[in-house]
Amino acid sequence: MKYDYLVYAVGAETQTFNIPGVREHSCFMKELDDAEKMQRRFIDCLESAAFPGQSKEEIDRLLHMVVVGGGPTGVELSGELHDFLEDDLRSWYPELADHIRITLVEALPSVLPMFSKQLIDYTESTFKEAKIDILTKTMVKEIKEKAVVLQMPDKTIAEVPCGMVVWAAGNTLRQVTRDLMAKLPEQQTNRRGITVDESLRMKGANGIFAIGDCTATSYAPTAQVAAQEGSYLGRIFKQLAKRDALVEQLAEVKTLPDSEVEKKTKVETLESQIAKTEKIRPFKYSHQGSLAYIGSDKAIADLPFFQSGNIATAGVATYLFWRSAYLSKLFSLRNRALVATDWIKVKVFGRSVLSMLRLIS
Ligand SMILES: Cc1cc2nc3c(=O)[nH]c(=O)nc-3n(C[C@H](O)[C@H](O)[C@H](O)COP(=O)(O)OP(=O)(O)OC[C@H]3O[C@@H](n4cnc5c(N)ncnc54)[C@H](O)[C@@H]3O)c2cc1C
16 A cells, blocks of 8 residues: 555564563463453463362462563552452452462562652562562573473572463564564664654654654653654644645645736745744653552552652552543543443452353352
């Protein structure tokens, strides 16, 4: 399909660092399919553990959930898993509840490095209370069918039995992006993604704009950035359309049978209007803050406060703020009403997991 302008926004895919077994034995946390696969795997572990005649070691293995990656995705997932266990499973599988363990593995010295120290400490203490183990400075070396191989901070190797590993360790470029960048080897040299100029044009390809997770910018790969870039491009295209219309008008004016003086005035006015539309304002990201849910009805937030720095807040009130911020970002009243009703249903009746309903019916 021929194009005048191309907006390139294919996102990214899960980074496995070529660690053996990651693709084969872990669940990713990126696409909707990944979430469904993880849900099936999780329920499978529970149902297998509930099967009569299982040894205690096998029950402990099946109910050990390992989350790899201490960024917001891994932390939120660990918090949500904990809530699921406490809110729903404790009443449905009381005999199993005490065997369930969640371990969060992170290679860096702390989880959530983008948050302030105070919020990291708060998250770590909340996880401690919730009995979620955090292993920092710990590297995954291999994932096997029934265990994860870890290099501990003292460089010893430990093989830890587990029922499920969720891999939330970051993004890498899609092949289609690598192929596109390979066509411009001189301008596109950043291995993190597409290099763009201040108007989000791909360096070396004037007709291509690139936004979101496929680009290498100084911003974090978040929806907050991608959405602002999308709105910015919307405004740019409106401006370009206006310029194109003025250029057409100018061409028409030049052919009109007006007097030379009249024509000159019209041409000058149009030319000055066109010159204004040629100036494209650079993209400017406005950071609205960072939020993360950490389980037990608590969230953390680092919010910019006018010009005077950040406010770091945490707790139940922050959790309510987190919920309202997410609702406000949804596109229509219908979506907001549906999501809010889902949250209320979960609070009142618990989570709806088909296979569990089958079990208890
Ligand atoms: C679990 C999780 C939680 C997150 N939570 C937050 C959060 O709370 N706040 C936040 O700001 N960010 C969050 N993010 C990050 C956020 O989702 C991404 O930064 C954002 O979606 C990036 O937008 P994008 O448009 O660049 O890419 P995407 O949203 O990934 O969209 C790219 C689309 O392109 C499609 N595509 C790919 N290849 C092709 C192709 N060859 N042809 C056609 N289509 C193609 C893909 O299927 C996809 O639909 C989260 C991410 C994850 C994984």
